[in-house]
Amino acid sequence: MALPFLRSERTAAMLLLVAAAAGLVIANSPAGHAVEQAMAFELGWSVHAWIEDGLLALFFLVAAIELRHELVNGELRSPALAARPAVAAAGGVLVPIAIYLAITAGSGQEGGWPVPTATDIAFSLGVLAIVGRGLLPQRIRAFLLALAIIDDLVGILLIALLFGADPHRLPTLVAVAIGAALPARWGHAVRRALEPTVNGVVLPLFAFAACLVAIPEVDRLAPAFWGIAVALPVGKLIGIAGTTWLLDRIWVRERRRRMPPLDLAAVGALGGIGFTVSLLLASLAFRGRPEVAAEATLAVLAGSAASAVVAIVLLSIRVARIRAVARLRERVRPSGRGPGPATGAPLV
Template sequence: MSAPTSRKFLGRQGLPERTFIADALRTETVGGVLLLVAAILALVLANTPLDGFYRDVKDFSFGPESLHLNLSVASWAKDGLLTIFFFVAGIELKRELVAGELRDPKAAALPVVAALCGMIVPALVYVAVNASAGGDMSGWAVPTATDIAFALAVLAVIGTSLPSALRAFLLTLAVVDDLFAILIIAVFFTKDIDFVALGLSVLGLVVFWVLHRKGVRGWYIYLPLALVIWALMHASGVHATVAGVAMGLLLRCTLRDGEEHSPAEHIEHLVRPVSAGLAVPLFALFAAGVSISGQAVADVFTRPETLGVVAGLVLGKTFGIFGGSWLAVRFTKAQLNDDLAWSDVFAVASLAGIGFTVSLLIGELAFADDPALADEVKAAVLIGSLLAAALACVLLKLRNDKYRKLCEEEERDEDQDGIPDVYEADDPAYHLRMADILDARAAEHRRLAEVADGSSAKHDGPA
């Protein structure tokens, strides 16, 4: 009986998975740069004579009062636009569960353990700081999130390219983060529930699922239905972004006969640019505008709530993800990828300490009754994310030459067949199998075209 083979931690993905991740992260990188610009613009507006105009725009309310939707611009961004972000997060999670890293429980265990430790340890750090200084425990969840778009923007700014294994690891961390973040929001930040509105919203989700499973198509059907589901979820008292995640999870990620892309993949391709390029930057524009002065920065490092957020993001995230990864490998049969070192895991873990978008959202929810403290916590999120980014920049730059060589090796395609040579080197028959798949798809398209032509001729012929 042969010994069980060990599993590679941060090993190379299959070519289709690698291609999908590269495309997804490319959009997130562009969105991350826009997010960075929006955050800077918000800080400029909030700390110049334009502050009055900026706050007037944030507080301007509109919407039907009878439907409980007479919301401020900032609330529309938080409850409305951010639902698009969580809709994409729901699709990502569904895809990871069906076809990605989370499909295989054994393979999923490593990144899931790392992500969970990367959420638990920051929360414990926050609790420890506030317990020792008598602070408000309400913000324990603020430093638990990772903002992958902002993290990728940092990589783009410093000119560092991560090998595909590290990029996939970072994406999986963010997906698991988003899942538990929405659970935290739904469970811990829901006070009074209107069960009638919640039941009607769930009924809308059932209708959404049935129509989707029956193959009904048309944005003019699903968009109004999605708006009704969102409005009912908002009226129920459960945070409206939960509706976005739920609808994303209901989309089908598997292929049927004659399909080149699943509905989830097609819709994600359409919606992700809206999320990354519009929804999240606009949320940041109205959420990140806090007053930053010398005294305000000093208060961040003296007040337990804000110090807990900074320490949670910079220290908790880094040591939580790194420690979780090391423990998962230590107590399983997994082995670290030979091309990488534990210092690379530590660097990515520090990059995950950039907890911008969701951390700002949770900060607003946690201290909704104390706007002044909420603004201070937002400042702590900005400073903590900035410190985590600076630490990651230093650590990643130390290994930049190594990453560049690995990326060049992954991209090399000397025979120009569209398949990187490294995959053919691992398995010489790989490109033949891929060619067979492509030929089979082409043959199927020809068959469908012939059937369509035959049907057309039959209809055009004499009665």
């Protein structure tokens, strides 16, 4: 029974949240110093490095397998299907970068620009599943999944191009190469075998270790903190929703095929939940600068939390509208007769 439970998007999101909160609370408690010393214990690498540079490779292996599946058989299998999420992902990468660079200009911390580019698949889909409760149109999930997978690809490319020379990145790059090369049947089997371990052990451990940071005073926060904390919720929402809205107006002539603005805004907000890859990029971008890296980690948590709150509000409004339409249908439909769903008011 544990394996299906650990495959759930809701479970993955909840475990990530609990692990991150535990790390943050412990780091700011009297036990924080002892736990940090334990994480620094050397076994060839430190315990923290084994988690970040070793175990996390399993996450990237699963992500690469999922990416290959979507490119061959899924939501990205043709240019027509991939166009909308690809444009949305481009906007969701470029706008946060621009916001981050504008805020950090001249601070010497401009190198953190990759941090707000990522979207966390498990967390964003988990929030969607928890709030949506099966009532939202399937195309919202399909669009978010395709967008998040493209974001993962961007994150993998950034890690390879910017930090590939670091020997600690070798397990990650090897895992990505293996996942991308596996035949579909083998890839499916490997993914099903690893998914419970990744969701139930690897990602919570990484979230816990990454969030072992002390919270500084607000007036001492670095420009990198504000750049990331603003770029994730604001940049992602504007970049994803804005570019997709513009694309739909230019490219999609039939209005019923366009995504409603509320759905676009909700997906844009969900895209701002950076978490796993953003936390890794924060660690890599500011390696050797522990104070800035810690603040970048806090910024990822703050920005992701703000994005999640906005997404929950927007999705709740959407669900309430769907329920209101359903109740209206029930009231106007005569018992046993009357217009069915095909002739009633549109649900979405």
